[in-house]
Amino acid sequence: MSWKTANQFVGGPGTRRRKFGIIVIVITSLAFLLLHPTIRRAASPIRYSIKKPSVPQNEVDKNADYSPSYEWLWKWEKSLPQHNLDSPYPEGRNGRYVKFTVQIQQLGWNNCLNELLMNSYLAYKSKRAYVFQDYVWKVEYYPWPQEKFRTWPPRTPLNALISGPTAGGPWDDGDDAPRAVSEDYFNTVCPPSERRIINTRDVKPDIMWDDGKKIFSTWEKLLLEAPERCIEVQPADRSEDNFPQVFDLFLWGSDRILPMWEEFRDSPVSQLLETAPIVNAAIARNEYLFAPRGGLRSPGPRNPYDRMLAIHIRRGDFKDACLGLATWNSTFYSWNLLPFLPDSFTPPPGGSWGKNTEENIAFYMERCLPTLDAIVKKIRNSRYDYVGAAKDGEKRVLDTLYILTNDDSEWLQHLKDALTGEGWDLIVTSKDLVLDAEGMDTNMAVDMDIARRAAVFIGNGWSSFTSNIVHRRLVDRKEAISTRFY
Incomplete structure (x- = not known):
């Protein structure tokens, strides 16, 4: 991977230059994500084949020698009551939906989780049904070889990992927000011919370096006022934006996300999130x-x-990540930056872009x-x-x-x-x-x-x-x- 300079990241049409210190916080936080072995560049959307590996039919589904099939759970998701074209508005064939095809895949679960929760909240505030998707990790990180998988490529239903409205659960009584729907149902209720495509390249450049509230409100206004029933948010090409998500790693890796904290904490997405x-x-x-x-x-x-x-x-492998954090003078990640929490961390003075002193590196290693x-x-x-x-x-x-x-x-x-x-x-x-x-x-x-x-x-x-x-x-x-x- 080739590293870009600060000017390359913030320059170009449609973006505003910020103070160098802010760039350091953003980019150096990102360095940790890139160095982490499970945080690689997100791949293109997975295409699933119907071919399944040969697995003994008499094997118990919970046998840890084989991956779980989850067939029962996908069947349960399919049976959710909102997966009904005849449901009354704001659901059913006349409901309003948004699918974030831009959502990260093949990265570590926790990098996916913070993004999909915020996408879910954006859909909620936009009075649209959030389209939930399976979790997809890199194949080589699963604990089973290919011949031990019951489905290929491997994937995990979202409801195996979380419960609550983001995964299709109900909102509180009296809340008229549409319930989240599965990707399969979205393909039925919103066929491609009926979708408005919004590419992140058309929205992000003007707000990329703003704080989380401004980024959120810009997208909320766009999705709320759009007359189209079905919207799909697609990513810009990686030659234009290497992290083209709505809420991207530049945001999560900086304190610009913090203005969203109290609102997000108190939202139904957070309050109704369950294990x-x-x-x-x-x-x-x-x-x-x-x-x-x-x-x-x-x-x-x-x-x-x-x-x-x-x-x-x-x-183990975390040593290299910590050295990278020190080299790039990185601060803490996301909600770990909340100022009322004890044990805060401030990058020590003396470092420069991509370089740090031996004393500062030692200080980082003590904490990391x-x-x-x-x-x-x-x-x-x-x-x-x-x-x-x-x-x-x-x-x-x-x-x-x-x-x-x-x-x-x-x-x-x-x-x-x-x-x-x-x-x-x-x-x-x-x-x-x-x-x-x-x-x-x-x-x-x-x-x-x-x-x-x-x-x-x-x-x-x-x-x-x-x-x-x-x-x-x-x-x-x-x-x-x-x-x-x-």
């Missing part, structure tokens, strides 16, 4: 791992999550890829701060630790040994979970929801995974002191 039953089932199956052991050493809440500290520890001792200290201090913030008469106990990690080396065992010496009664990691095929396919959502429920969460401020956990925790109205960063 998918498949994810809940995986958590319930493993909940015995978190059960309090009882006895004199374990007073306090009976709910295991009320006595849990969850921490996101990315290792902390040492074992630094992690132990952060956990210790976060527990102390949270327990110390208890209200009069409130009993706070943190004795259960959940480690969300991709590490499976001796280093992880050394960390567990050190934390056992810190007095943690229970230490559980992502690797300890027992998952069926559906749980394996949705494991990122499983880890995310455990962290959402935990009394305290420590995340990585440059991570979209952490950012989406922060979103859910703040929608749940968890206090700021319970959400920390390295």
